[in-house]
Every structure is written in C-alpha cells, then in structure tokens.
Amino acid sequence: MIEFLVNGESRRVEADPETPLLYVLRNELGLMGARFGCGLGLCGACFVHVDGVSVPSCDTPVWSLEGKSVVTIEGLTPHPVQQAFLDEQAAQCGYCVTGIVMTAAALLERRPHPDEHEVATALDRHLCRCGAQQRMIRAVVKAGTTAAGEGDG
Amino acid sequence: MAELPPGLAANPILARWIQPAADGTIAVRVGKVELGQGIVTALAQIAADQLGVDIAAIRMLPAGPDGPDEGLTAGSLSIMNSGSALRVAAANVRELFAAAASSAAVRAATPGTAGTDATTEGTAGAGTVSFSYAEWAGRVDLEVPADPDVPLRAEREFVGADVPRFDLPDKVFGRPRYIQDVRLPGQMFGRVIKPPSRGARLLSVEPALPAGVMLVREGSFLGILAADEAVAVRAAEVVRKAARWAEHDSLPDEDELDKFLRAGPHETITVVDDGEEPPAGARVRATYSRPFIAHASMAPSCGVAVWRAADLVDVWSHSQGIFLLGRAIARELGLAPEGVRVEHAENAGCYGHNAADDAAFDAVLLARAVPGTPVQVLWSRQDELAWAPFGSAMTADVAGTLTADGRLSSWQYDVYSQGHTARPGYAGGVPGLLSATLLDPPADYPAAVDPPAEAGAGSTRNALPGYDLPRRRVTGHRLIESPLRSSAMRALGAHLNVFAIESFMDEAALEAGRDPLDFRLAHLSDPRARQVLESAAEAAGWGRELPEGVGLGLGCARYKGRGAYCAVVAEVEAETEVRLRRLHIAVDVGLVVNPDGVRNQIEGGATQSASWTLVERVRFDRRQVTSDTWETYPILRFSQTPAIEVTVLGSEEKSVGAGEAAQGPTAAAIANAVASAIGVRVRDLPLTTEAIVAAIDRDT
Numbered sequence: 001m002i003e004f005l006v007n008g009e010s011r012r013v014e015a016d017p018e019t020p021l022l023y024v025l026r027n028e029l030g031l032m033g034a035r036f037g038c039g040l041g042l043c044g045a046c047f048v049h050v051d052g053v054s055v056p057s058c059d060t061p062v063w064s065l066e067g068k069s070v071v072t073i074e075g076l077t078p079h080p081v082q083q084a085f086l087d088e089q090a091a092q093c094g095y096c097v098t099g100i101v102m103t104a105a106a107l108l109e110r111r112p113h114p115d116e117h118e119v120a121t122a123l124d125r126h127l128c129r130c131g132a133q134q135r136m137i138r139a140v141v142k143a144g145t146t147a148a149g150e151g152d153g
Numbered sequence: 154m155a156e157l158p159p160g161l162a163a164n165p166i167l168a169r170w171i172q173p174a175a176d177g178t179i180a181v182r183v184g185k186v187e188l189g190q191g192i193v194t195a196l197a198q199i200a201a202d203q204l205g206v207d208i209a210a211i212r213m214l215p216a217g218p219d220g221p222d223e224g225l226t227a228g229s230l231s232i233m234n235s236g237s238a239l240r241v242a243a244a245n246v247r248e249l250f251a252a253a254a255s256s257a258a259v260r261a262a263t264p265g266t267a268g269t270d271a272t273t274e275g276t277a278g279a280g281t282v283s284f285s286y287a288e289w290a291g292r293v294d295l296e297v298p299a300d301p302d303v304p305l306r307a308e309r310e311f312v313g314a315d316v317p318r319f320d321l322p323d324k325v326f327g328r329p330r331y332i333q334d335v336r337l338p339g340q341m342f343g344r345v346i347k348p349p350s351r352g353a354r355l356l357s358v359e360p361a362l363p364a365g366v367m368l369v370r371e372g373s374f375l376g377i378l379a380a381d382e383a384v385a386v387r388a389a390e391v392v393r394k395a396a397r398w399a400e401h402d403s404l405p406d407e408d409e410l411d412k413f414l415r416a417g418p419h420e421t422i423t424v425v426d427d428g429e430e431p432p433a434g435a436r437v438r439a440t441y442s443r444p445f446i447a448h449a450s451m452a453p454s455c456g457v458a459v460w461r462a463a464d465l466v467d468v469w470s471h472s473q474g475i476f477l478l479g480r481a482i483a484r485e486l487g488l489a490p491e492g493v494r495v496e497h498a499e500n501a502g503c504y505g506h507n508a509a510d511d512a513a514f515d516a517v518l519l520a521r522a523v524p525g526t527p528v529q530v531l532w533s534r535q536d537e538l539a540w541a542p543f544g545s546a547m548t549a550d551v552a553g554t555l556t557a558d559g560r561l562s563s564w565q566y567d568v569y570s571q572g573h574t575a576r577p578g579y580a581g582g583v584p585g586l587l588s589a590t591l592l593d594p595p596a597d598y599p600a601a602v603d604p605p606a607e608a609g610a611g612s613t614r615n616a617l618p619g620y621d622l623p624r625r626r627v628t629g630h631r632l633i634e635s636p637l638r639s640s641a642m643r644a645l646g647a648h649l650n651v652f653a654i655e656s657f658m659d660e661a662a663l664e665a666g667r668d669p670l671d672f673r674l675a676h677l678s679d680p681r682a683r684q685v686l687e688s689a690a691e692a693a694g695w696g697r698e699l700p701e702g703v704g705l706g707l708g709c710a711r712y713k714g715r716g717a718y719c720a721v722v723a724e725v726e727a728e729t730e731v732r733l734r735r736l737h738i739a740v741d742v743g744l745v746v747n748p749d750g751v752r753n754q755i756e757g758g759a760t761q762s763a764s765w766t767l768v769e770r771v772r773f774d775r776r777q778v779t780s781d782t783w784e785t786y787p788i789l790r791f792s793q794t795p796a797i798e799v800t801v802l803g804s805e806e807k808s809v810g811a812g813e814a815a816q817g818p819t820a821a822a823i824a825n826a827v828a829s830a831i832g833v834r835v836r837d838l839p840l841t842t843e844a845i846v847a848a849i850d851r852d853t
Contacts, residue, residue: 033327093189
C-alpha cells in the first residue's frame, strides 16, 4: 500500500509498487489527461508534477511516491497557460499538449515571465510531431506576460 | 441538370450526412476523420454557412458505419472533396426544411436571421420562409437523395473566418478524447508480441504467466490479454523473452540504398516524354536522395474490438479509411463485409498510412479469443517505430542543358523508389494487414504500389516541374518489391522530388551565373506560382546582405501540380551543423475556409519537413529496424524548430488542401540555404553534420 496526494486528495494505491504512475492515474484513478507515448520517459506526453517538478509518469514507479504530492492536468485545470494555448490554437493533434502544459506551468512557477528561448529550452524534453512548437512557445510566453503564472504550488 | 459532387453521388441519402435535432443542434457526419489537421472544424464551417445557422449549433459526429463512406482521409483532398459534398448536402437539407415550413404556411415577408437556435430562412417557391430546424426536426424526410440543382447559399459567415478548433478544449484540458482513453465495460487490455525481425517464424513459446493472463497464439501471431493494463505490459515482456523464432536476413544494406533502389526490377512510369534529344549546351547533372522516414506518431497505434457474434465484430480505429479497413478485415477473416463495423476514434496525429489499421486488426484477432469482451490493443513505442510502414527511401537523377543565355533547354529526370501505398485493400485487393502475414497460413503482404496519376501518383508525385521547360523526359522507376514496408506518408514522393528539382534549379542557376529567384521566374509563367514565389522572397528580404555563415534558400512547388501553391524561403546558419533560424512561407490554397487552420497546417508541415530534412533517418540492419526509440529516431526538438511566417494569399479559386503543400518546398529551401551559407551542396538527406562533411570531402 502506497499513500500519496493526487491533486490535493490523499490516495491509497494497492498496485504492485513497480507499477508506473501513469497506469495508476489512467486506470485506477480515472485521470486520463496524462497520455502514454513511449513508456521510457523520452517523449513528454505523460508528464505530471511530483512535488512541483514536472516528470514523466510512465517511468515513475508508484513506490517512489510515498508521501509525495502529485498534480495532474486535471488538478492544474484551469490554468492561464491552457487559455493561452486555446487563444493561439497551439496544437494540432493535441496528444503532446497536456504534458507540455504541465512543464510550462512548472516553468512559469519558477520563471513567471520567460522569454522564447527559456520556454523552448524548458520544453526540450517534449516532442511534438505535428510541428506546433512555435505556437506553443508563443502561448507560454503570452501566458507569462498576461498572468503571473499561477501554478499548483 | 448539374452533377452531384462525387462524394455525395456515392452517398446521396441526406440523412447519412445531416440530422437536425429537436434540441436545436444539428448533427453532421462526414466520412473524413480528424487527424489533428482541423478538418472537422473546417467542414462544420461549410455546413453552417449552407444550413444558415450559427456554427455553435453544429455537432460533428465521428465517422462511422452509419455515415457516408468517403474513402480515405488523405492526399490533402478533404476540403475539396468532402467540402463540396457537404456543401450540397447542407443546401438540400436547408431547402427541404424551408419547403416543409412553407407548406405549413409559415411564410415571412422578411428574411429570418441565423441564430444558435438553428433558425434560418430558405427559398421556397417564389418567396423566403423563416423556420427553425429544431421545430421541424424529425418531421422532414431526409431519407431522400440529394438534388444537384438546389441553389447554394452565397452568404459566407463562417467560411473564411478563423473559427477555433472544436477538438482543442478537450485536448488542452486533458479530457478523455483519444482511442487510448476508451474504457468499455469489462474491457481487457491486449498487447501483441511482434517477431524480433521481418519474416521471422515462431518456433515455440512457453512463458510462465501470472494467473488471469491469457496467451493467444495463431501461427506466428502472438498476443496476451489481461484485465489490468500494467499486468499486460509486464506479461508481454515475459512472452517476448520466452519466444523462440527462426530468423533470416531480408532487408537491404542501409549504407547502399542508392544501389538497392536502382537494382530493380522496376515498374517504369513515364510521366512525360517530349521525345526530343537534349540540344548542344552546357550539361548540368546531379543526384539527390533521401532515406526511409518514419511517421513517428506521438501515440503508438491502438485498436479496440468486440465480437458481438461469430460473424459480427465492432471495431474502433484511428484508421484514415474506416470502410476500407472494415472490408479488409472481413476479407481476411472470411466475414461478410457488413460483419465488420468500424467507427473512427481519434488518436495522435498520423501523416499517412501508419500502423492504425494493423492495430485494429490485432484487436480483432485478440478479441476473437474472448467473444463478447471488448479488447483494447496498444502497440509499444518500439513496435510503432519499427513496424509501421515508412515513407520510402528515394533517389533521383536530374540533368538539364543550359543555353548560352542561361535558360534550361532540356530536362531529364529519373526517380527510383519503393511504392508509396500499401493501404488495406489498396494493392490488388490484398488486405495488407500486418498480422495477417503471421497467421497460419500466412497472408502475403502486398508490395507497395503507387496511386495512379489521376490520384496524384506516388513515386512520381511532383516529379514534373511547374516550370516552362522544353524537351522534357520525366520517368519513375518503382521497385516492384518493398522489403522494408513502405506506404503513404505525407506528400508521398513529392518531398524528395521537389527537394531534387528545386535543389537542381539552384545548381543550374549557379552554373548560369544567375540569381536563384530570377532564374526561377525566367522559367515560370504561371501567375499564381510567380505570386507565391515573389511574396515569400519579399517577406524574407531576398537579396539582402547576410553575415558570414548565414544563407537564404528558396523552394517552390504546386502540390501534385494541381493543389496548393507554396513557396518557402529558409534562413539558416551553418558551419558543420545546420541551425534553421526562420522560414518565410507564402501559400495559395484558393478560397480559404479557415485562414488560421491553413497557417497551422503549413507551419506544422514545414516544421515536420524540416525535421525529416535535417535529422531523420530510419536505421536498420539486414533483419530489422534498429531506430525504435526516440533516442535512435530523433525528431526536431523545441529549441531546434524555426520561427515561421506564413502569408496566406486568398483567392476565389477552388479550395484545395494545405496539409502537404509545404513538405517539398521546405526541404529544398533548407538545402539551398545551406549551400548559400557555406558553399557546399548537400544532395543526400538528412542534412546532418556527417552529410555536410561527406559533401565537403566529395568536392575536395
């Protein structure tokens, strides 16, 4: 039994301790916003916050979360960066977007007004195959200029 | 009498397309599918204008067995084909409702207004009538064929506007939306264990599996089922390790692709032959190539299936052609065509024929072991990168003759390639489903073929330049076998062909001592082509002074010779590594349905093409693909993507698609910019440091 916070609520998970967090979120907790992309922590589609840091949930075993705080896109919503993504229509297929929003929100928490270069560097762990990167960079910069980047803490 | 658009002629019953509801919404179902390209929103814009309602009233339903069969969502044809069909269908529905309202004597002297309650006016007899779709829903018979002579509504409220995408809020807020998010009651999770190499045959497998995990084996097809997804993933690894296979070499030498592509046997495709030998003059010739390229979709392929009866299976798939897929599955399993019902469910973007259809068939095979139980199959990232079809490697020889005054007086072009489509049911009616080749007895996997010229061709797509050239001889050489599975990938042969043609235009211009822009314009009479070229060049400041190591390069083409015009100017900084700074792009897609949608497609297409052109190459040994993770198959990262400025040139010409127009011109523009920056011509993609060094070695 592993106990940790998910979006502010205490959760007890019975899964095998080696089970990646992603499967627990999607199948046991019904939180589908983190997406499976590679299972190796290399694409960014499954990112969530663990104690405020954006990490891949697909290679984070649940045993490592004891006593920690996990925030998913469902817990983050609504966030100014999401509105900025909609304003910029910063997506095509959208599969990579939730992971990118998580990392962008963590960046804005750290650096409330990042420039394009800082945003691109922060998002370099994330892949987008449709080629919406420039729109996303614009959206995150815009979120930083219009709001102080209220995050999940 | 006018003719119905082909999509509507094939599916003339209006109820299959449009169904107004009493709650004020209007359900619209098309046969085209959302791949992240925004097509569903653009088609809703067209429907809203013809129905005369606010776009908020339109509810777009997923393509499925009850909707129209519009074949494939491919070839940048959805706006042109589905748009024209939906336009006429919607106009028909509007007129039928107007007629019903009119016959009930609800005539109004003044025209009504369109509103979210789906109230509008239509012509009925001599007058106009104001009516509400909600009020008349269910009372107007739409089980009737469309009439081609119904007048189209000329007002445009939504066509031409930047209507926000319908699907983005779900995606940005992380709501369930994709096929991987499907959870049906009692659903099991399936995984397939692919052979370790192509053509491998399963000898034995005796895994020690935990209770509750079911092993499914049919011939060399191997899969497992479990109620818990994480258990299924682990069990698949256990099976993989326990399986013994007989393997053999079947792939070409990845370092000798040029030789492999030229070896044949080939199908010879004559695109044009003016029948005249080249005149005397300076001969310029060069050879260009690209390697195999992967779709590399962000999500692995996924399928869901449930057998309702021994002769009836329901399938959910992100296929680009759900009806073709259904027929292919039926054929493979000996079912009646109506025994396989496929509904579309979204997945991550795909750029042609990826593994979507294969994963659907895998779900069907695994679900057959548990009748009545829904099964969701998800491929692994490694299988997606190794087993999904690729865009073929290609190589092209270009030769031209220059006159003394610097004009091309002959043009010879030969392109060598595997075929560019092996979609289910496409090549000679063979199902073309990967796992069918593993069953006992195994099905043959069809060699990839090329779409016919009237469908835009494959190896020879855009092989014919849009320039005014005499004495042309343009020939395709399609390998009749495809040992490394290839099929349709964004732009098909146009990526390499435009890269080759437009690189060659720069090389010829250099030889003639002329500016690349002037040289092109001197050979270009099509006013729309000239306009995009001049517009992109002007936006990029063509001809301006550039610092050392920085270069501008041009690329231009009309997609398929009859689609969108696109010109790209790339700005790169290069020494031994290329940094792509910026792309200036001008595009003419005719009448623009959604300007921001066009920009988004062009930006995305150009960025993806930049990734193909700069970094991508499928790697393999003699047995299997080895580039099966994001580390071994890298794509462009955020900090490597260029800034992009798109100019959309509006016109009243017929609307054509934007999705594939930028692929070729972007590749050429980058290569030309590299040559301009460092004076080295790289003719073999991708434009990596190794390729640049090899080109320098070649020249010294």
